Each structure stands twice: as structure tokens, then as C-alpha cells.
Amino acid sequence: MNMKKTAGFILCLALSFSLAAANAPAAGALPEPAPSVTAVPSDVTLTLDGKPVQLDAYQIGGSNYFKLRDLAYILSDTEKRFSVTWDEETRTAGMETGGTYSPVGGEATLSTGYRPPREALPTAGAILLDGYDTDFLGYTIEGTNYFKLRDIMSAANVGVSWNEAERIIALDTSEDYMPDSVPLLPGTTPLDTEAIAAKAASVVTIYTYNEMGEEVSQGSGFFIRENGWIASCYHVFADPSASVVAVTDDGKKYAVHSVLGYDVSRDLILVKANGITGATPLALGSAESLRRGQPVVVISSPYNMKNSISSGIVSGFRTDVKLRSEGLTDIQITVPVSRGSSGGPLFDMYGSVRAIIYAKHLFAENANFAIPIGDLYSFMEHLSPTSFEAMREAVEAAAPKEAQEEPSSLSQSAAASYIR
Secondary structure: OOOOOOOOOOEEEOOOOOOOOOOOOOOOOOOOOOOOEEEEEOOOEEEEOOEEEOOOEEEEOOEEEEEHHHHHHHOOOOOOOEEEEEEOOOOEEEEEEOOOOOOOOOOOOOOOOOOOOEEEEEOOOOEEEOOEOOOOOEEEEOOEEEEEHHHHHHHHOOEEEEEOOOOEEEEEOOOOOOOOOOOOOOOOOOOOHHHHHHHHHHEEEEEEEOOOOOEEEEEEEEEOOOOOEEEEOHHHHOOOOOEEEEEOOOOOEEEEEEEEEEEOOOOEEEEEEOOOOOOOOOOEOOOOOOOOOOEEEEEEOHHHOOOEEEEEEEEEEEOOOOOOOOOOOEEEEOOOOOOOOOOOEEEOOOOOEEEEEEEEEOOOOOOEEEEEHHHHHHHHOOOOOEEHHHHHHHHHHHOOHHHHHOOOOHHHHHHHHHHO
């Protein structure tokens, strides 16, 4: 993609700054146990790639719960297989995507006869996914752990569909797991800065690492979906890396494997953090009604200072920045941002996200830039899940030769900021 130079207007992407950041995964502490609930034997039919599968299952709160080892067993001969480990000392299960499952006996054994409702005790936080935290909710029923089917299929990236009329849950290993459409929930009540700062729980710090485990880049992002959908800037993920980790405000680390969609020309991306089911999505508003002088607040991680709160005003609207495709409008703000802020949400005083931080001026003090949230809506209508490796290959293949040779592409413009 050709990105035009702006005469006399030197900008740097507010991207990534490599600082020492711990990337070792750690299991989170288990929450206080909740009261028991009643689990009812499930009456649904389960199919895998069109063939019926008989497994014990229970319904709790309208959701179906299965044994983790049963699900690993039926997927063991597919590309969506995963292995299971168990740490007796910490009472923690491990789920490794792509691993070979080793049966222990008794998998996929269907109970016979009448099964009455049972007492179920919560086992929240009992699974690590690829070594990182999850917030999967499980229940212990008669000494056996059961986990929500959609949580496990989301982690294994297996397509799930529901036939209400025939009460059939269909698992399809040829499809990627996709949740329902993203809700857009604009705020309606004015908030003070302190109340907006509390929304940091929905903002993450992004780290990318190379094959040696060395940090390549650092940026920001925010949840727009309960099951771990994160919106951010494409350039945060553009450099080659072996792994990507999202760190939440409470310090938990989640692996990021999936790209839900990206748009290089708009400098936007949607990714999914594995193992998240209970995130609080931020309300998405509209940038069309923003006005000069309007107060705004940003939450981001400049220079690795996780989820810092900054405030300022809207300075104007620019079409001459030209770091993105020609004709796109950028929002100029006085909010101070630095490397590592890219991908952070820009809020109005109603708590709605109006834009996404992505760039700063090198010489004009507090002249920074954000992408209108409407640009995110535009490409969310045509998501195409892929891997980071496939994304980079596609971008390189589509880029004109001159864009690869001159320091005018998105990633190369970001590199120019390292020396200034």
C-alpha cells in the first residue's frame, strides 16, 4: 500500500516501544467459591462434522457443560485437537491447543438410565489455556469438572451452530469459532474523569515477541466483546513476531492467536484473546458529532506505563495527515500520547469510545491523532478470521514494490520514530 508523504509535516506512529516486560504466564488466583447451583442433564444432540456424538452433559443457566477430556477425545483426530493436563497440587487443568491428547480411560462414556438433577459447585479459573490465564467458568458435579461448551470450542477455534427446532448443537472443525455480532452501546449519562478512568478494566496492553522471546513491540487495545475481541491499530501487530500477549488491568496475561479482521489502509485490526469469556466491552459511540473544544479522555499504555489516564480536547479534523489512505479523516487532539499509546480508546464524557489513538506529531507539542470509530464499523462488516502469519504474508504480497522500498509505508513510518 502506498502511503503519501506530507511535506513539512513529520509524524510518528504512537506505536510500540520495546521495554522489559515479563512474559512468563502465570495462573490467576481462584475467586471465592460461589453458592452451588442445580445442573440438569442435557437433552441436546451433539454432532461433530455432521456425525452424532454421545457425551454426558448438563445444562446450567441455559448453557451446556461437558467434560474437558471428552471434548479433547472427540477432537483428537482433527486439526482442532488439544491436549489436557492436570496439576493436582494447584487443582488446575491445562489446555494446549494443537497438542496430542493422551486418553486416560473412560472418555466419551455415556451414562445409562435415569439421571436426576445434580448439585454443581463453581470451579472458576480452573483452566490455563496455552499456559495463560482464562476466565472459563466450570462446575464440579459429583467429583467431575464440566465446562461450558462454547468456552472450550472458542479456545479450540471450532465452529458452533444451534438448531433450536431439533435441539442440535453442531460442531464443525472446518469452520472458525465466531460469536454473535458486536453490540454497539453508546453512553447516555455524563461522567466525570474518575468514572471514565474506571473503564481501564476494559483496556489491555499488547506485547509482541519474536522467536527468541524478545519484545518486538508494545501498544494498547480495548475489549468490544465479552469473549475477548480486542480492537487496536494494525501497525501494533505489523512487525514479525512469534507470539502476542494481552495484559489486562489486573495484570493477567492472555495469549492472542487469532486475527478476526484487519484493514491496513485504515490502520485497524480486531484480534481475539484466548480464554476470556467475561470481559466488559466498552460502549462504542460515533465520531460524527464530535466538535472542536470538546473534552475527551484517553486510556493507554505510553512507554509501558499501563493504562495511564490522560485528558484534553478535540483540536480539529484533518485529511492532510496522510499516514492512512487518502481521503480518510483523522481527529486531532491535545491529549498527550506517546509510543505504546496506539490502539488506546478515546472517550467522550459519556464514556463512549469515539476514536482510537494511532499517531503523534514529532515537533508540534500535543498535536496527536486518532482514528474515528466509524472506520472500525466499516471493516467489521466483512471480517475474515486468519492467523498473524497469513496476515503478514497477504500484506506483503499486496504491497507495491515501491511501498516496500521507501520509508512511507505504515510499518516503516513507525520505524522512523525510533530514531527521533
